Amino acid sequence: MDFALSQEEEIFRRNLREFLGRSLRPRVGEIEERGIPRDFVLGASSVGLWAMPVSEEVGGQGASWLETAVAAEEVGRADFTLATAVMFLLEASWGYVLDSRGSDELRGAVLPKVTSGEWFLGVASTEPQGGSDVAAIRTSARRDGDHYSVTGQKMYISGGMEARSWGGGHLLLAKTDASAGHRGISMFYLPASSPGLSMGPIRNMGRSGISTVSMYLDDVAIPAGNLVGRENEGFYYAMDGFNRARVLVSAACLGAADAVLEIGLDHLRNREAFGHRLRDFQSLSFEAADLSTRLEMAKLLTYEAAWAVDRAAEDRSIADRAITLAAMAKLTGPQVAHDVMKSVIMWMGALGYSRDALVEAGFRGAMSYVAGAEGALNVMRLIISRRILG
Ligand SMILES: Cc1cc2nc3c(=O)[nH]c(=O)nc-3n(C[C@H](O)[C@H](O)[C@H](O)COP(=O)(O)OP(=O)(O)OC[C@H]3O[C@@H](n4cnc5c(N)ncnc54)[C@H](O)[C@@H]3O)c2cc1C
Known part of the structure; x- marks a missing residue:
């Protein structure tokens, strides 16, 4: 049993710690007051920070989960309010899901913008009636020609305002078969700019540097091509x-x-x-x-x-x-x-x-x-x- 990281992983950690110690740590107070600085987000793409596990063909590093965890630790160390870590881990995890399940067209349209720091990518699962019981979500998606018509409400969603102002969106869970419990849920890429989608800020106890929002979907037309993977999976x-x-x-x-x-x-x-x-x-x-x-x-x-x-x-x-x-x-x-x-x-x-x-x-x-x-x-x-x- 070897408890040491590999030499490459150690070098990666050292370089990242040095980069974040210089570019992020001195700005923790600013992040708490005004949000994650845009210039940091764009600059950090030079070290491949965003959505690092996604494949290289869409701008990622193809990083292992261990390497990604090492990076998460360093991001948390530098911005210990955890706002930047929220962004880091959402993009890594949901970028991974989109990369591994999404169509080539969808991956190509979204992920290069996420890895470059231009766009935000998050997840929208929780609803007002509860978050733990994911199978009980009520947001519905009905196929209507070349798009799905989606209606419902999401709650406590991280990064809504960032996706609105920078670009990007969320992987949304919605029921495509209301009678099938968790087997009737599908995942869609929901652009934050979608007509019919409105958002309201939620004021939180902490991690003030990143927004949390409620989302209202009123007959939002999501293109059928934004379905991630297969329906009901x-x-x-x-x-x-x-x-x-x-x-x-x-x-x-x-x-x-x-x-x-x-x-x-x-x-x-x-x-x-x-x-x-x-x-x-x-x-x-x-x-x-x-x-x-x-x-x-x-x-x-x-x-x-x-x-x-x-x-x-x-x-x-x-x-x-x-x-x-x-x-x-x-x-x-x-x-x-x-x-x-x-x-x-x-x-x-x-x-x-x-x-x-x-x-x-x-x-x-x-x-x-x-x-x-x-x-x-x-x-x-x-x-x-x-x-x-x-
Ligand atoms: C700052 C913040 C950011 C968030 N960002 C996102 C986001 O980006 N996207 C998203 O989809 N969601 C997000 N969430 C929501 C998060 O996923 C939910 O808070 C979580 O799933 C729990 O759901 P809930 O808060 O509705 O609590 P509930 O599900 O209502 O649970 C309430 C309490 O009951 C307990 N409980 C529930 N079921 C059981 C059980 N069977 N046995 C014992 N105890 C139980 C829970 O532990 C909890 O303490 C965010 C939450 C926070 C606080």
């Missing part, structure tokens, strides 16, 4: 995308936790109280030791999940294990990040609570993945418990 494509995204969520959260822990450790090293540095109080240094250990454990689990996703593509016998590990990673990474960030805020006292230190922005960002983004924690427990109990 969208649920399976979505589960593939979510499983993959969950590994990246964990990696991004752990990168962010690493960055915030480093800030906290510096504080423990330098701050004095009652004539001692904080590091000399074992209640704090032991807490730091516990958190650092949990972070390390969560990273190993996340790397194993990414490795299993890659292996499952060649060896179907571990496909189920990859799903379990991805759920375990999503269950673990955000909670570890949450706990690390909360402790660092406590160590820093009033400074930790202030917006100036930005640590609280990391805490609010990580909380999105504890609360439900990319799947609620209890849904991860459902996936795991069903598999371990049989």
